[in-house]
Amino acid sequence: MTLSVGELAKRSGVPATTLRYYDAIGLLVPQRLANGHRRYPQAAVGRLELVRACRSLGLSLEEVAAVLGPAAGSGRREVAERKLSELDRTLGHLTAVRAVLAHFAQCRHTAPDDCEADVRTALSASNRQV
Template sequence: MGPSRHDLLTVGQLAARSGLAASALRYYESLGLIRAERTAGNQRRYPRATLRRIAFVRAAQRVGLSLEEAGAALGRLPEDRAPSTAEWGAVAATWQQRIDRRIAELELLKRKLTGCIGCGCLSLTRCALYNAGDAAAADGPGARFLVAGGPAVEQRGGDGGE
C-alpha cells in the first residue's frame, strides 16, 4: 500500500522542513536523489521519508561527497524505511575513511602553507601548494580549492615579476 495523501508533502512544505530552496529540491530530483509523485493537477508531492533522504545527502556533503557520490551511497540504503544499524554502519565506515583522508590532506596542506607564509608568490611552478605530483593535493577538497583559485592569482602577476 502506498502512502496516503496525508503523508505527502508539497514542495513548499518540503522546502520549509528541509531548509532547501524549491529550486534545490528540483535539482535533487533531477539527479534522482529524491522522487516526487504528481497530483492530478501535475503538482509535486513528496513522501515524508524524503526528508530523511535529504538529511542523508546533506550529511554526505559535509563529509565531502559529491551529490553523485551521495546518490550512490543512498542507493545502498533502503528507500522505504530507516536503515538498520548494519546498513548504516557500512556507509558510515566509508565516510570515516573519507574524513581520515581529508584530515591527512588538510594537515599536508597546512604544512605546505607554513612554507608559503611570508612568500605569497603562489607560483604555479614553484609553490608547494600546487605540487602536481602530490596525490593528496590532486584529490583533496582543500588543495583543489586552492588550485582552482591558482591561475587567476597567477595572472595578477604572481609569476610574472611585475
C-alpha cells in the same frame, strides 16, 4: 500525509529549486499528481538530512547520488573506498604537519636550520603511522 515542494522546502530548509534538482538526479522520488505537482513523503525530510550529512562529509552531489541513489549497490562501496583512501592521505598529511608544529612548539634551537634533522625525524615518524 505528503508534502508539496514548498512544504518540504520549509520543513527542510532546502530551497524548492534544489528539491527539483534532487528529483531530476534521483536523490528524491516524489509522487506525481495528475496535474503534474510533486508530493513528497514525510520521510523525504530525513532523506534530505542524510544528503546534507553526506555533503558535510565532503561528498559531491554525484557521489551522494551514487551512495543514496536507486542504483547505489557497488557504487556506494566504490565511493566509500575512494573517500576512505582520500581521508587516509589527508590524515597522513595532517599528522606530519602536527608533528612538525609540535617540534617547533618545543624546539630550543637558536637557528631554524638546526631543526632540519628533527623535522625530518618527525615527518618520517608520522608517515610510518599512517
